[in-house]
Amino acid sequence: MAAELPRHEGLEARIAEIVAPTLEHMGYELVRVQISGKDRPTVQIMADRADGRPFRVEDCEAISHVLGAVLDVADPFSGEWTLEVSSAGIDRPLTRAKDWERFAGHVATVELAVPVEGRRRFKGIVLGADAETARLRLEDGTEARLPRSNIRKAKLVLTDELIAATAADAKRN
Template sequence: MVEERLNELELELVNIEYRKENKEQFLRVFIDKDNGVDLDMCSQANRAIKESFDEQEIPYDYLEVSSPGLDRVLKKERDWERFSGYRVRIKTRKSFPGPQRITGILLGFDSENIAVELEGELLKVPREMITIIRLHPEF
């Protein structure tokens, strides 16, 4: 439902977080577009999502719509393609025999692994061992 409404606005759903904080329900929706999003786009998306939730009587106390930020989560293969060549931080499962946190350049992926350049070396991390991948910009 959220993704459909965003598609109507030519926006991409990046991530949804639903959290309870101090007995209040927060719904955070992260959106993007190839050339980025601005405040007007976030406002339009907020109105469209709110309208849908009100029609469906979906409970929430606070709805936040924003861009995914500089350290956005990379979840989809489309994200991995788009941000190939960018610096990323990967967190791995405890059962992974290598480092639990990996920071390097995203080189690519296949059906089984994510390839990262780590200190000049190629490291292939099995996709099932990854808990999260985020952009990790340098400042």
């Protein structure tokens, strides 16, 4: 069974569908596709290692080489474009339910496309997610249940606890 793809729209969704199977075959998982620029677009691919080991520069090089060829064949752009490959980093975006589960207990910020109860921005402790809903414990102790389809962007907040947890994961792997 294929891994859950992060939510994308338009051309970013098309590119995600093109590159995800190749990444999976190479032992990686797609975290995010982002396109910036109009005259000469930059395609940013953010990936994780599927085995949970730390992401290295060599991983970026391998992915860039292979996905550059895959995208050349698929030809999603009419003119020139640039490919950038990176790791998700410590203060990474939360794009898949598994990211929300993996980083439960850490602080995150969320921006919604459409306000919920009059709010568009939330900050709190990640409680987890399923296919439909992400959950945060807010500073006032209440739980926010946010429709994942409405999340414009969500990312971890860089804290001492997150740095320590990331360092501990790196030592284990």
